[in-house]
Amino acid sequence: MRRRTFLATAATALGVSLAGCAQPAASLYVSTADEDDELAERTSRQVTNQTAPVVHELATSGSVTIPEDEWRPDTTRVTEHEGRYYTFSDEVVDVERRKSYTAELDLNPPNTEGQSVELSALPEPDRELVGELLELRDVTQTGDGPEIGGSRVYSVAEEEQSELVPEPAYEFVVVDDETYGLSIGDSEYTQFRTYRYTAEEVAGSTAEYAGQIRDEYLFTLSGLSNGERDLFETAIEEQSVFQEDEATEAFRSLADEIHAHKAFELTEDRASGWYSGQWVLEYEGAVYWVTVDHNDWDGE
Structure with missing residues (x-):
């Protein structure tokens, strides 16, 4: 395909106004990630119907050549295929x-x-x-x-x-x-590129891949103040917490503690004062997948 x-x-598109949809100052999303499959699903790319044929060929043969107008696999995340996990890389071989x-x-x-x-x-x-x-x-x-x-x-x-x-x-x-x-x-005239993709298997099972993620990214969240603890436990119970106009001191200090650890993914702009990232952490014996969106960051 x-x-x-x-x-x-x-x-002349139908008008859909986005006015008034301001981003909250800060957001915290928390979901459980105790099980291997939960953690693996959060941190890997699932194969789509469009990319399934080329991913299967890559997993089988190790490399494939694909023109730019055909569906190509994602190279930014590990991809799961038939219970095994792969990284893909690409290079331009023809223009x-x-x-x-x-x-x-x-x-x-x-x-x-x-x-x-x-x-x-x-x-x-x-x-x-x-x-x-x-x-x-x-x-x-x-x-x-x-x-x-x-x-x-x-x-x-x-x-x-x-x-x-x-x-x-x-x-x-x-x-x-x-x-x-x-x-x-x-x-x-435009340039039309053809790519060669190569595959590398990084894990032969979900348990192996989830173990790799824990080894690289998992940290323990501890030593919280009463305000930080209340905030995080509210996020666990409700799956999210929003700070609409301004981040509270408890949110800032909790976010700083999480932000100090290695993120699975992190995008930040210190000059503009915002960041968004995902972390894997342990809190009181349970593992959580945590997303922090901080639009009221002091850049420190």
């Missing part, structure tokens, strides 16, 4: 110049006089181009002129097969008895 090289935009073509759809054309074609009659690359545009119909308001625009990268072979690029043979496309205006705009 191909991951199409495509960018689509709705010119090719290809053309990217823009296209627009008019959902309510003023007239439909001209050459038209059923979507199903178009070659596969053209069906993909139009199909991706049509996926935005439900979130787009009709107006004057083309409402949806996008672009797709075509290989030389796909260009030769196409009936839409470089010069379209049709002005309209018919889908489920609905006729839409279709126009093809400018093209530009």
Whole structure:
């Protein structure tokens, strides 16, 4: 299955206001991670339907070559496949110049006089181009002129097969008895990369992988003040605690204690005063997966 090289935009999208959705000053999320499978699931990537074939090939053969418009595995986390755990790395092995073509759809054309074609009659690359545009119909308001625009990268072979690029043979496309205006705009060259992926097995079982995570990241949270203890135990009971306007002193000191230890993942910006990270910790004999989002951090 191909991951199409495509960018689509709705010119008149339904308005969805995000105003007023301010982030809280600080958040603490806590969930149990005592069991091997709980911890392994939190810290590894699960294979999707799209990436399953290439992940299976990587796990079997150790390497595979993949063009950029096909589904590629994640290289940022360990991936679980059939009970074993792998890391993937990639390198560019080829760079090719290809053309990217823009296209627009008019959902309510003023007239439909001209050459038209059923979507199903178009070659596969053209069906993909139009199909991706049509996926935005439900979130787009009709107006004057083309409402949806996008672009797709075509290989030389796909260009030769196409009936839409470089010069379209049709002005309209018919889908489920609905006729839409279709126009093809400018093209530009872009770099198309091919990658070689390699796999390394890091653990042969869930228990082995969870043990590795504990060895590297687990620490004991202890010596808390009454305020810190109340805060953390509330987060355990309710799975989360939010500080809306300003982080309390108890939250700041608790977050500082957690932040001082090695995080499984951590993103921070000292200049802007925020960080977000995940930790594995033990508290009173139980293991927890903890996420801290701190937007009121002093950067220390």
